[in-house]
Amino acid sequence: MLKIENLHVRVAGKEILKGLSLEVNAGEMHAIMGPNGAGKSTLGNVLAGREGYEVTQGSVVYNGQNLLALEPEQRAAEGMFLAFQYPVEIPGVNNTYFLRAALNAQRKHRGESELDSMQFLKLVREKLAVLHLKDELLHRAVNEGFSGGEKKRNEIFQMALLEPALAILDETDSGLDIDALKMVADGVNAMRNPKRAFLVITHYQRLLDYIVPDFVHVLADGRIVESGDKALALQLEAHGYAWVGERHVPGQVGAGAA
Amino acid sequence: MAAAAQARDLLEELGRGDARAREESWRYSKMALRALSQQEFVAAYTQAALPDALRARFDWPQTQGRRVVFINGAFSEAHSDVTQVGAAVTVGESAGNTYSLRIDGDIDQSLHVVYISVPSAQPSRWQVNVAVAMVSGRASVVEQFLGADGIGVLGCVSRRIDLADSTSLDLVSLCELPESASLYRLVDVRAAAKSALRSTHVVLGGRLQRLDMQVELAGEQAHLESRGVFALRGREHADTQLDVRHVARDTTCDILWRGVADQRARGIFHGAITVAQGADGADAQLSNKNLLLSPLAEIDTQPVLEIYADEVKAAHGATVGQIDERALFYLRSRGIACVDAKRLLVGAFCDVALDRIAQPWLREHIAGLLAPRVGGENS
Known part of the structure; x- marks a missing residue:
């Protein structure tokens, strides 16, 4: 589904990703862990198509297409979803209106019929229940006045509604209390299926107690330095990221998973 | 100077007798006003x-x-x-x-x-x-x-x-x-x-x-x-x-x-x-x-x-x-085309100043007038 090879990315003239390789197949749950400044969020932003990230080398192929040539809205329509680390507040744009516009734009792109407001509301109510989100949030402006936890749950709610093929969760666990974390994990687990893949970016092992990954990768200094199964996350928790650094000779590039 | 005097004359004719005192208020429209005042009108x-x-x-x-x-x-x-x-x-x-x-x-x-x-x-x-x-x-x-x-x-x-x-x-x-x-x-x-x-x-x-x-x-x-x-x-x-x-x-x-x-x-x-x-x-x-x-x-x-x-x-x-580029990217990352996302953001920006209009038909009419002007197709 997604194949990243030797990806080098510069941000504001500084090289952040330095030869990252990773392969994600349908049905897999990948966790990317790593210390601050390793390039975790850069990876999410590059994949979603944010401006200001200059790819100097390498390739990203998504379902046989050159992902880097697509506009952000095309990537979304092709099934890619980024849950933002810091969801943006958009005053004046109604949450329901925004979601319906987004879903219908994607459906139109795929040649499917657009949903009318009744069909859309029915779908919304189904998805809301899973995340224990209040209806009231739908009538407000996008993320405006939402608490930190509400914003993150709203991201997962959007994911549930848009039903992407590849979901990237950028530190969705940060700033969440344990109850909210469980709700988010429930939302994600409910969506796991053999056709859908996840890339979960996180600092801490805690989230992985609830969302159990098939693969764990350690991102350090712009590349994947170690890959393993869920046991790797536990080892990291016990020893810290410095432990990975000690185990690797400088300059050695970790192999991609799968 | 002749142009400035002509502009003042035009203002006086239009009912602003204290044109000289108001000249400061025309600072940003001076050239536009002068161009008008040099025209012959019937x-x-x-x-x-x-x-x-x-x-x-x-x-x-x-x-x-x-x-x-x-x-x-x-x-x-x-x-x-x-x-x-x-x-x-x-x-x-x-x-x-x-x-x-x-x-x-x-x-x-x-x-x-x-x-x-x-x-x-x-x-x-x-x-x-x-x-x-x-x-x-x-x-x-x-x-x-x-x-x-x-x-x-x-x-x-x-x-x-x-x-x-x-x-x-x-x-x-x-x-x-x-x-x-x-x-x-x-x-x-x-x-x-x-x-x-x-x-x-x-x-x-x-x-x-x-x-x-x-x-x-x-x-x-x-x-x-x-x-x-x-x-x-x-x-x-x-x-x-x-x-x-x-x-x-x-x-x-x-x-x-x-x-x-x-x-x-x-x-x-x-x-x-x-x-x-x-x-x-x-x-x-x-x-x-x-x-x-x-x-x-x-x-x-x-x-x-x-x-x-x-x-x-x-x-x-x-x-x-x-x-706001962050807001624009957020909307686009959900599948909304760039032009539509801009229209949504600029429309919402303007709407704040239109919320006191009581007549729904009038609000709709104004939304229609604004729509082509908040497009952003040209930017």
Whole structure:
């Protein structure tokens, strides 16, 4: 589904990703862990198509297409979803209106019929229940006045509604209390299926107690330095990221998973 | 210098006798004004035929029977229809292009006043004076300024609005001009005790359009609420000057304007609030935010607050910025096309200043007028 090879990315003239390789197949749950400044969020932003990230080398192929040539809205329509680390507040744009516009734009792109407001509301109510989100949030402006936890749950709610093929969760666990974390994990687990893949970016092992990954990768200094199964996350928790650094000779590039 | 003198002469002819003192207020529109003043204008033809396309833009079923139409500054018998206005409203005419509108009692449905510029074979000019007296009750007026494209027309509408004690006037003012037309609007408002003026201005188009609105909050607890949006493109130039004076105790004003300029358009907003000595208990709020949709567009905003009283609550803020790239990316990352995402963001930005319009049909009409102007296709 997604194949990243030797990806080098510069941000504001500084090289952040330095030869990252990773392969994600349908049905897999990948966790990317790593210390601050390793390039975790850069990876999410590059994949979603944010401006200001200059790819100097390498390739990203998504379902046989050159992902880097697509506009952000095309990537979304092709099934890619980024849950933002810091969801943006958009005053004046109604949450329901925004979601319906987004879903219908994607459906139109795929040649499917657009949903009318009744069909859309029915779908919304189904998805809301899973995340224990209040209806009231739908009538407000996008993320405006939402608490930190509400914003993150709203991201997962959007994911549930848009039903992407590849979901990237950028530190969705940060700033969440344990109850909210469980709700988010429930939302994600409910969506796991053999056709859908996840890339979960996180600092801490805690989230992985609830969302159990098939693969764990350690991102350090712009590349994947170690890959393993869920046991790797536990080892990291016990020893810290410095432990990975000690185990690797400088300059050695970790192999991609799968 | 000759050009400056010509510009002053034009202002004096248009009814701003103290033009020299006001020159500072024309700072950003100086060149546009000079260009106008160097043109030879003939008197606009007041019996000009009204193009059907223009008629369709104001012939709303909602205001049938309560409509006054001026063509090139003259009352149009043929297009006005005041059969439904009721006994509370009197429309009068006196010499020298001067008309009066007297409202004495509550009016349930909006009165509709339309000012139309129809061009002729050479540049032409018209002028009209209107005195509005709110004697009692509450009323709602929708005014429209329209023009047909062609050889430039310069219109000047000078109005005096008097609000008697405890009266209330809701005013929605839509100005949608072609890029060839110019319009100078002078509005002098005097608000007596416990009266309220709630106005929403929508400013679109124009080679040069200028709105000078002066409001004197003369009686205790008089209130002004001013909302407004300008949305400009091409080489349109719109200059809005608000001048609010708190003279009496416990007077309040709440000013909220939004501006958008695309392509090579130029927008100017000047909001001055003066709280005179003795006007204690005054509350003055001014917010003006603007968006530039193109690197060649320009917006100048200037809030001015002068306070001579002791107990006053006042706040003002003005900004000029660009579309929030983070918000734009967020919308696009969910599948919304760039052009649609921009339209959504700019539309929401303008909507904030339109929330006081009570009539749903009018809000819809305005949304339709704004839609092509908040597109961002060209940026």
